[in-house]
Amino acid sequence: MSETKPAPQTITDGKTVHGVVAEFSDVDSLLAACERVRDAGYTKADAFTPFPVHGIDKALGIKPTVLPWIALAAGGLGTCTALAMQIWMNGIDYQYIISGKPYISLPAFIPVSFELTILFASFGTFFGMWALNGLPKFSNPMFTSPRFDRATDDTFFLYLDAKDQRFDEDGAKALLGDLGGEYIEPVVDDDSSKKIPTGLLVGLAVVIALSLIPALAVARMRVTKSSSPRFHIFPDMDFSPAKDAQQISTLFADGRAMRPNVPGTVSRGDLDWDVDFHTGIDMEKLAQIDAPRARQLVAMMQSDVEVDQADGQVAGEEAEEATEAVEETTETEEPKAEDAKSEEPAAEEAEMKEEAAEEESSQETETASEEDASQEEPAEVEPATEEATVEGSGEESEEMAAEEETTEEPAAEESEPAPAESEEPETKKPEAPAALAPASGPTVDTTPWLTENPLAIDQAVLERGQQQFNIYCSVCHGMNGRGNGLVNQRAQRILATTWTPPSNLHDETLYQDAYPDGKLFSTISNGIRKMPGYASQIRAKDRWAIVSYVRALQASQNASLEDVPAAQRKAIEKEQSDVKAALEKAAAEAEAKAQQSAT
Amino acid sequence: MSLAVPNGLDNSVERPGTRAPLVLGDSSYHSITEAVCKVAETPPSKLWVFSFIVAVHLATMLGLCIAYLFYTGVGVWGNRNPVFWGWPIVNFVFWVGIGHAGTLISAILYLFRQEWRTSINRTAEAMTIFAVVCAGTFPGIHVGRAWLAFWLAPYPSLNLWMWPQFRSPLLWDVFAVSTYATVSLLFWYMGMVPDLATFRDRSKHPLRRAVYGVLSLGWSGSSRHWMRYEKAYALLAAFAAPLVLSVHTIVSFDFAVSQVPGWHTTIFPPYFVAGAIFSGFAMVITLMVPARAIFNIEKLITIRHLENMCKIILTTGMIVGLAYGTEFFIAWYGQVTEEKFAFINRAFGPYWWAYWTMISCNVISPNIFWWKKARTTPWIMFVVSIFVNIGMWFERFVITITSLSRDYLPSAWAYFEPTWVDWAMLVGSFGLFFTLFLLFCRLMPIINMAETKATLAKELHMAHKDAH
Incomplete structure (x- = not known):
């Protein structure tokens, strides 16, 4: 085909000539030309083809590549890395006991070793190939000529490099012309600007700066000493949406957030x-x-x-x-x-x-x-x-x-x-x-009530009892237990017909000897007459505390002077005598007045 | 520069003494370039746009489902006691299996010098990458707290102070699948570089030229580069071939190393690999048959290519059928009560419908390829390939679900029910796959031009020699 073409053309201008390139349109003529060039003594000749041409390495005298050795080394590195990693991690640093097997169990380490061998060898091959080829390299004198675009389509190029000892431009052109090169031209420098566009640089700088922000933020968070809560992208289980006692929950079939005790079990404690x-x-x-x-x-x-x-x-x-x-x-x-x-x-x-x-x-x-x-x-x-x-x-x-x-x-x-x-x-x-039934009255109450409060009575228990009494009991029974709390007062005032007045706790029938602590406790728990049971509202321990406080109240209203500690007895005696004197005085005055008015 | 083929576009006829041509019609180097580049350079067809819109919507649905999953938790799936490996794992194994055909075509057939692979390997490799993307999604979101999935990696953690357990098949799986994805990507990308250079050199628009210029790394087609490139390609093929076998072997270890009846069998590795190749080739056919018609590349992806793939489907289908039979035999021969029960339960238990769908799709339907007529008729192979895809999905369903739903403890048995999220994610994963694939068809060289040209050169050379 090349015989029909006109004589080889050349293009020259004042630029550095890197070499001379000739075009061929089929594989066979290219191969023939390559052999001739090699035989002519050129060692830095190269061919550019749209696909790998078999036999061209021999035709051009290209030496075999070392790539397989790189791959082998990388693969070996992969195996060693994998084994070292697994032996260190599972055999030495953090030992797992699995079915009594040795910590360093090589058969189990085979799969990962195999995978990493392949991975490293592939990386070695991939990156080694590009490194040996000097790629990526986006600037290449060959790309200067628009005709070279067809090197990746259907045209074959044979290139003689100016660095070759045998190279001289005219001789090279003549040789390529003789070999049937269809279009011959010198490869010259690219005359386009080498400056990277400012916009690109700025854009790149902005992207780099922005990409550093997350890393910097993380780094800062790791060293900062802040009392504010951690920033949670994912809540994990750090904040579980807890329900309050009486709330509705969609989680359980009965719709309640509170869970009942499992039947037949007793809660811990x-x-x-x-x-x-x-x-x-x-x-x-x-x-x-x-x-x-x-x-x-x-x-x-x-x-x-x-x-x-x-x-x-x-x-x-x-x-x-x-x-x-x-x-x-x-x-x-x-x-x-x-x-x-x-x-x-x-x-x-x-x-x-x-x-x-x-x-x-x-x-x-x-x-x-x-x-x-x-x-x-x-x-x-x-x-x-x-x-x-x-x-x-x-x-x-x-x-x-x-x-x-x-x-x-x-x-x-x-x-x-x-x-x-x-x-x-x-x-x-x-x-x-x-x-x-706690039978009593006409039939004798045979129930063996506890006669003693099971709590060890101390100041704390009494205070607790007082607190609970004032909350739950005093509304009816009154703060002093006389049975005239606010509810009773109101009921009396409106003449409520169904009202049963609360007991006066200072009645003798409610004293310890007639009404044992256990029975009082039971009454508080289960109620009596109009009084509802408080077992659901007051804990057992607190009910016993109330019992102790009621006993204290009763004692306070029926105590003799001997019950008072000696230290405070005198003060009370004095107070009593003062009151007595004042009362006597007042009585005397009143009597005197009455006598006066009578007379 | 033309090669007369007596039977027109039919190169599936064997003519004694000659090699059937793999590039048909009045093809030249330039016409190959034109045919392939035209796909990416002309405006998209309405069919492409329509398919793309549908696929993108489905992929978005997958994304929304994943967001919903992250927000709510794994309870949105049908994974319930005792089936804690539900559809996510079924989908994972399904997609990983699909990927295998791509590597097999590009690596193993390359090593065996099966030149018919040249025009289909690019698409098959792309399919591999996208299938692995879909596959990788599922175990990633299946770990529950997906934002902590990096705990799988052996890195020196300041919070955990511990290392992964290297004797667990699940960890092997992490290494196998990630290595597979990485090597497949390298292989695919490296194979594309010369063709991306072709795209670069044909680009008119400066931006397009710049993008393809960067992607093609300054490829010039130098013979020295080609020589190292080919060596690297052969090496990568040699690495990828055992890799592809190891990946599905390790995936099968996820099941086989456990003690669940129906999983704990030594046949799993070869059985899984054969199944993977089977399903992968079916997917290649599913993609190729419409693609070659839509993009007018019938001269490059010829009937002979498709016929060869049908033969592989027939072969691997029979291997898979043999494996199903062997499992039953061993269950009987091994005389383990639970094992026997597991297999009878598969075929005749509550999931009988899944089992028999699998059998009819995987074992019965490929037998139509015994007839040459079926092997050379695109629509028949398309239909069969769909059946095989369905059947192979059901194979993973049968293995995963039936064994888990009825294991050793009858009081824990339960029937698996997928939720709408399971369905949406399965469909959405196809959306993701086709979105990526359609983008690939538009933006990348869908056929390996350089290799196809080399094949053409060889055929021209042979024809030239024959003429003498």
């Missing part, structure tokens, strides 16, 4: 106190007197499930009710639950203050205690069952409200609880063991 502590009854004695009741009490303290086994009849019924209550809770939809909740305080208020409209208030009381039951029964099995047990009927607290209603009348007449309670087992639950 709840085993510190025995059954006596929670009932106020000496269980050992009770077991001798009335074994079924004792068994039932113990069983109910433990779980609902065991109640079934302990006493089939009563407990079975109760368990049924309990499940009903639980079902009610689970089925309760959110707004409904909220309604009930908001109703509760209202109900309490009504109960305490008004009570004028009997039916309404009793209804409300029921809803309130229903709410109580459903809320607290599964959550705190203990107090709830306790209530039910000591009430004597084995009933739910739900039932209690109703009971209060029924037992109200006798209770209203008589402030003494005994006759009222003695009626319960007969009227309400004939099937319940009679001894369950």
Whole structure:
């Protein structure tokens, strides 16, 4: 083909000539030309082809590359790195015991060693090849000529370098022309500007500066001593969205954030106190007197499930009710639950203050205690069952409200609880063991109440008792326990017909010898007449503290001077004599006045 | 410079004593350049734009699902006790397997001097890269707190003060897949550099020229460069060939090293590798058949190329079928109660539908390739390739889900239910794959021009010799 072309052309201008290049249009003529050039003694000749031409390295006298050795070295480095890494990390520095295998277990290290060998060898090959080729190199005199663009398309170029010892421009051109080069030109310098455009430099600087910001920010955060909380991109579990006690949760099927105790289990720390502590009854004695009741009490303290086994009849019924209550809770939809909740305080208020409209208030009381039951029964099995047990009927607290209603009348007449309670087992639950009731009054209360407060009484307990008493008890019983609290005063003023006045705690029937500590505790826990049980609101320990405070109150109102410590006795005596003198004086004056006016 | 082919575009006919040509029609070096560059240089067709929009939307859906996953937690998946490896792992193994055909074509067929690979290797390699991208996504987000996934790497941590456990197949997997991704990328990119130089030299727009100029690293086509380049290519092929076998072997170790019935078998490595090649070639066909029609490159990707791939699908399909049978045999022969149960449960348990989908797609459908008519008819092979893709996805589903949902403890058995996020992520991963692939078709040389020209030169040389 080349024979048909015109004589070789040359282009010259004043620039540095790097060499001479000739074009060929097929592989065979290029190969032939290469061989001729090699034979002519040129050692720095090169060919540029759109694809690898086989045999051209021989035709040009190109030496084999060292690349395979680089790959081998890199691969060996990879193997060593992998083995060293694994032996150090798992065999020496942080030893894992896996199935009793040796720490340095080479078979298990093979996969990673193999992968890193391949990886390193590939990197060695890839980067080694570009390094040996001197690439990337974006400026190349060959690219000066637009004709060279076809070197990557379909044209073959043979290039004689000016650095070659045999090179002279005219001779080279002549040689290439002889070899059939179709278009011959000298390779000259690129005359375009070598300056990198300012815009590019600025852009690059900006990008580099911006890319440093995250690293700098991290570095700064690592050294800074700040008291403000850590910046969390991902919250992880550092902030778990905790729910408050009464909130609604979508996480559980029953929709409650609070989790009830698992039936048949006791929470950690709840085993510190025995059954006596929670009932106020000496269980050992009770077991001798009335074994079924004792068994039932113990069983109910433990779980609902065991109640079934302990006493089939009563407990079975109760368990049924309990499940009903639980079902009610689970089925309760959110707004409904909220309604009930908001109703509760209202109900309490009504109960305490008004009570004028009997039916309404009793209804409300029921809803309130229903709410109580459903809320607290599964959550705190203990107090709830306790209530039910000591009430004597084995009933739910739900039932209690109703009971209060029924037992109200006798209770209203008589402030003494005994006759009222003695009626319960007969009227309400004939099937319940009679001894369950704290029977007293006409029938003697055989319950072996604890006669001593199980708490060790000290100042702290008394103060706690006082605090709790003032919160829960004083509203009805009065700050001094005389039974004239604010609620009572209001009830008296509006002449509430259903109101049962709270007991005067200084009544002799409520003294330690007539009304043992255990019984008082039980009354606080389970309520009596109009008074609701406080087991769900006040912890057992605090109830015992209240008992101790009530005893202190009683003692304060009925003490003789001998009870007062000697140090303070004199002061009191003086105060008393002062008061006495003042009173006598006033009486004398009044008498005198009366005499005067009479005369 | 032309090569007359008696049967027109059909080079699948064997003519004794001659090699069937692999570049057809009135091809010259320049016409090859034109044919390939035209794909990237002409404005995109409506079909491309439409496909791209769809693919980008699906990929975005994947991204949104991942954001939702990060925000909410892994509970958005159907992964529940006892199936804690749900679809994310199924998708991971599926996509890694797809990738294998690309490396196999570019490395192993290269080493065996199978010249028909030249015009399909670029696309197959690109497919590898994109499939590995999809595959890498899933274990990355499956770790729960994906922003701490770097804890997998053996780096001296000031917070943990500990090193990874190098005896765990899961860690081997990290090394295998990341090495595979890296080497595939190097291989793919290196193979593209001369063609990117062609793009550079044809570019009219200065920006385009600058971008391709940087990407092609100043490639000039010097014979010395070519010589080292070819050596490097052969070396990388030699490294990638065992690598590709090791990767799916190690992926199979993730299962086989555990004690779960149905996983704990020594057949897993060869079985997984064969399955990977099987699914990968199916995906190559799925991509090539439409691509060669859309981009008018039938003269470069000829029927003979497709037929060869169909033969490989037939072969690997039979290997996979044999593996299914062997598993059953060993389950019976090994006399391990749980193992026996696991396999009976696979075929006749609650997931029978998945098992028989797998069998019909993987074992039965490729048998149509026994007929030459099916091997040379693009639409038939396209349909079969879709079946094989479905079947291979189900194979991973069957292995992962059936074994986990019923293992040693019957009280812990449960039926796996995917959630909408599982579905969206599976579909979205295809979106990501096709987004990348469509971009590749538009921006990169989809056929290895340099190698195809070399093949043409060889054929011209042979024809020239024959003429004498």
